[in-house]
Amino acid sequence: METIPVEHGFILAGILFCLGLIGVLTRRNVVFVLMSLEIMLNASGLAFIVAAARWEHAEGQVMFLMILTLAAAEVAVGLGLIIQMFRQFQTVDINVLSEMKG
């Protein structure tokens, strides 16, 4: 069976991660920032899976499961925060919330 070279997997994970990061840094809408964070988490999950397949270790898949639960929890908390934020400020623009500057 033709196997996908491990480099491809890592490159894909890297690209996904950078896309997520760029999203986090450039998006002003908090919902999109949260989504970009999810992409970053999934990129790291992908990297684990690829590595686990290459070195035939089960820990990578265990880590992925953990990242999955982590991401679910993070989304739950994050969405809760976003709702609170919207109630308080009637906006989801992250730039508005800069009152804690030194």
Added chain:
Amino acid sequence: MLELIWLLPTFPLLGFLALVLTGGRLPKRIAGPIGAGSIGLSFAVAALVASEFLNSGLEHFTYEAWVWMSVGGFNPGFTFYLDGLSMVMMLIITGVGFLIHLYATGYMSDDPSFARFFSYMNLFVSAMLMLVLGDNLVLLYLGWEGVGLCSYLLIGFWYTNPANGYAARKAFVVTRVGDTSMAIGLFLLFAQLGTLNIQEMLHAAEMQWSLGSGFAVAASLLLLGGAVGKSAQLPLQTWLPDAMAGPTPISALIHAATMVTAGVYLIARTHPLFEMAPSVQLLVALIGLITLLLSGFTAMTQSDIKRILAYSTVSQIGYMFLGLGVGAWSAAIFHLMTHAFFKALLFLASGTVILSLHHEQNIFKMGGLRNALPVSFFSFLIGSLALTAFPYTSGYFSKDEILLGALELEGVGFWFWLGGVVGAFFTGIYTFRLFFIVFFGDSQAEHPPEKEVGGWHMNGPLILLMILALAGGFIHVPLDAVFNHGEAHDEHNVSGLIHGIMIAVPLLGIAVSYLFFMSKTFSVDMLMAGALAKRLHAFWFGGWGFDTLYNAVLVSPFLFLARVNRKDIVDSFYALIVSVSQAANALIVKSQTGSLRWYALTVAGGLVVMVSLGAVL
């Protein structure tokens, strides 16, 4: 019975605590009895202990209350040492102190800070008793500084007037010069002799040091420095006239009867040390002589009733120093005692005069008060006679003994005697100048007194002190055991001429004073006509320019340095650290934008930097 000696400083201390812990809120009818009563109890105990001591025939008695601290071989305690010298001192302090406290309950009765006044007074008496009863120099020093503190607090008692605060600070700082010298003296004694117990120290000094050795000279010089500061002798005498800013009972108790004589006590207590350094002992006499003459001149020119008495106190302590310097130890202590009687009397009487005249202190605004103020008149008459050493008053006996002691000294003794006699002449002039101007002539008062202030608690002490000032010379002071090692004092053997001169000279002074200020045969204005006389008068009035000199030499340069160094050069280094970190803070604060995306970027950026660093290294 003798063990009760520890009660002596305890009663006033308890009185102080009671008054101070209630925050000065006790009503006068309670605070007065506490304040005066504690000293009265102390006096009762002192009288009991003294009679027991005299009956026991002991030379000295030591009672150790408890050990204060114990470090290696150094273990000073609250140990009280009773001998003839400390017995005389404790009786003066508690006896005269009690009379003055009693007087003060009347004098201060209108003062809102009545309880505060008595708390300081009680603390003072307690500290003074520690000073004279302490058997080691550490306890003595505790009392020494305690009385200095109380003196400061009481001079500045009416602190709302800034001038009083200034006078208090001046007294504190000037005596501090002497105290520092004394502290160094104590360090030297401990380092060299290994003990600060006075008797052991003196014994060790006689064993280890030869006559006139460097250490003996240095130690006695340093102790003399402390004595000079406390007793307001040249060159540290400038604080005492200004100390008259305090209430008059304070001037009587602290600045006439007790504290200022602490220096005399210190020298008498450590007299073997001074005997081992004859040059320093001569210096003591010289300081005393010069001080008594200078302050005699100054007293003649003053116009403030209390300043005249202050300068006369300086002058009389000069006599005591003269007595100490010529080795007439008991005569000096005897004069200390009689001086406590008549000077306390004079100060208290002047307090009555001042109060009756609504706080007028200028003698030229008094005049003709002899009928209006009979008690003060007689008090002043008797006090002045004793001060001028009128025959058979108390001052006569004590001053006589000092002068005869001076005459016994070979060589320079005659000159000391002559100086003392000249001083007695001036004493006669300035004392009766005050007396005649205040009590005779026409009234110059702006508010002539309707009647003399004072009830029994003001007049009673005056009457008792009158009796003491008159008859105090007949009290036998049991000091032979202390100073002559048990031998009886040998009688002076001098010609009738000398005696005649010593009696006549003060009378001559009184006569001169009479001619100028009473019969007006001569006029002061005539004397003052010349320009030179005016300048001389101004010079003497200012106390021989010592204040001006010290201001120019010490105070002004110090203020100049303080002004130059206003920003504190040493501190600028630390200020630099502060400003650098503040600048760094301002810089970093800029990165704290509050923007979440900026934070995320810095996290990511930081991560990139870390990872690439890891890759490179």
